[in-house]
Amino acid sequence: MTAPALTYGGIHRRLRDQRGPARQHRCASSCSRQAHDWSYTGEDPNELTQRFYGRDRRYSSDMAFYAPRCRSCHRLHDESDRWGGQPPPSRRAAAWLIDYLGSHDGPVLTTQIYAAAEQQGYGRPVMAKARRLAGVASTPVTGHGPNRRLWSLPADFRQTARVENSA
Numbered sequence: 001m002t003a004p005a006l007t008y009g010g011i012h013r014r015l016r017d018q019r020g021p022a023r024q025h026r027c028a029s030s031c032s033r034q035a036h037d038w039s040y041t042g043e044d045p046n047e048l049t050q051r052f053y054g055r056d057r058r059y060s061s062d063m064a065f066y067a068p069r070c071r072s073c074h075r076l077h078d079e080s081d082r083w084g085g086q087p088p089p090s091r092r093a094a095a096w097l098i099d100y101l102g103s104h105d106g107p108v109l110t111t112q113i114y115a116a117a118e119q120q121g122y123g124r125p126v127m128a129k130a131r132r133l134a135g136v137a138s139t140p141v142t143g144h145g146p147n148r149r150l151w152s153l154p155a156d157f158r159q160t161a162r163v164e165n166s167a
């Protein structure tokens with residue numbers, strides 16, 4: 001350690017100045033939505049703590065330990081970190097759902113999602129909770145019989161494209 005360590009606010013200012021606003025990046029988790037925040041990876045061996053907005057935040061004063069993440073992935077990442085890598089099933093299912101929808105080009109029918117989730121050991125009640133945690137939109141499908149719905153990641157994908165074009 002040479003220079004005095006940066007504060008929590010200081011490192012976030014430096015990230016914005018040198019790597020740009022998180023919004024100009026895609027989420028580092030595989031959802032590929034537009035990022036919202038610079039998210040601490042939790043991997044700095046010289047990690048620091050500072051009270052910020054009423055909560056003790058773990059952070060690093062080294063930019064190498066940050067990744068851009070969307071709101072949902074940021075929250076899920078921080079929670080699984082706090083739970084020692086073993087978050088409750090709904091949290092794990094939410095992370096799985098984001099990955100799953102991210103790997104599909106567009107909305108997916110719930111029947112297909114439930115079948116894939118079943119193979120991961122996630123039942124329907126867990127998936128309903130996971131959907132809300134992941135910020136996934138649910139829309140009814142017309143002309144396919146009752147109770148058919150499509151789930152999709154929010155339209156941030158298009159916003160990301162716009163951000164990249166205007167950069």
Ligand SMILES: [Zn+2]
Nearest residue numbers: 027031070073
């Ligand atoms: Zn994300």
